[in-house]
Amino acid sequence: MLIQRPNLDVQFQLEHGSADFSVGDDIKGTAFIIPRKNISPHQLSIYLEGKVKIQIDRTENAVPLPPYTACQTFLRIEQPLMLKSSTDSGLLQGGLRHEIPFGFTVPPRVRGSVCQQFCHHQQVQEEHSLLPPSIGQDDMTPSEISVEYNIKLSLTRGINRDGMPAVAEWAFPLFIRSPRIEEAPLLVPEDSKHYCLSKEKFVSKSPISFSRIGALLSRTAQPAAIQQAKAMVRYLPVDLQFQAISGPHLPQLSSMCVSLNAITTFGEKPEIHLPAAIGSSAWDPYRHSYVQTVSLGTSTPSPLEWEKCHFTEDLDSSTTSIASGIIYSTSVKVPIKLPDNLSLPPTFSYCLVSRIYSLTVTLRFHISGQWSRTTSLTLTVPLQIC
Secondary structure: EEEEEOOOEEEEEEEEHHHHHHOOEEEEEEEEEEEEEOEEEHHEEEEEEEEEEEEEEOOOOOOOOOOOOEEEEEEEEEEOOOOEEEEEEOOOOOOOOOOEEEEOOOOOOOOOOOOOOOOOOHHHHHHEEEOOOOOOOOOOOOOOEEEEEEEEEEEEOOOOOOOEEEEEEEEEEEEEEEEOOOOOOOOOOOOOOOEEEEEEEEOOOOOOOOOEEEEEEEEOOOOOEOOOOOOOOOOEEEEEEEOOOOOOOOOOEEEEEEEEEEEEEEEEOOOOHHHOOOOOOOOOOOOOEEEEEEEEEEOOOOOOOOOEEOOOOOOOHHOOOEEEEEEEEEEEEEEEEOOOOOOOOEHHHHHOEEEEEEEEEEEEEOOOOOOOOOHHHEEEEEEEEE
């Protein structure tokens, strides 16, 4: 990659060609420079940089305002210059090509975080200290948000670079992966903004009928984390209960639809909570969220095998309000598989930007005795991608 500026022509070359790295990897290469005139090596610096960029729309009440851009450099690792050629005077001669080898190791953590004093919990501080992954490149992230990594070469006007702004900069983009370990399942608050683990619905004979056939209840729990590197089908178990009020007919599943929701939360101020674990009442009104959804497909299940069971106290409270009827239970496994052509960052939370995921499962039932209609229940489940 040749980058031309009035002062220098710069070309970066990685040792192994690929610009895709993960935590712990070594990034080795060479920057080839051709100065237009003699310069001192002390005017140059080469470093690995990580930066968050967020553009926030501040338009309120139909009053147009310019967007606000929040930018934070969370990583800067500079290395001493190791020049392979220079003149007797120590200057880099203009018109000649000079080589600057570089080598960096991708760290697992950032050296400091601007949000440490704002965090309410040690778990938040721990999560925010982990290196955020690259986002903003066809990964269900809005165009206004990016986490970028670059090898940068900068040139200052004077020899003393401390506190002196760069005259010019040259950047070579990198893609950094920062996988996460699997966390314990979330304790989903009742007023969760993103999740719904149980749903109940009364079943009527027709849209205009008040005659109820029964009550249908579905429940599920957070599945095991998905490793993107291992493309395999997972199954989400869903427990079903049906309390029949009139008639012997039991529901049958006609289809199961699954979609993946990528939720990007961001703001100009550091996040003080983990966004996946808070309810609507604790949500920061100045925190923004962007949701993009992709369908994971629709499947047709085998016929359900209902089992008659006795009344138990762990039924949903709204179900227990039905005074009479027979209760049946069964379960179904919903297949989950991420698209092979979709590259997603892991679930992560950083000061200014976070990414969480959920699965939306819609179960459509048909019950004999209903008139040309189906009953559907929709659940939204937390999903961790590692």
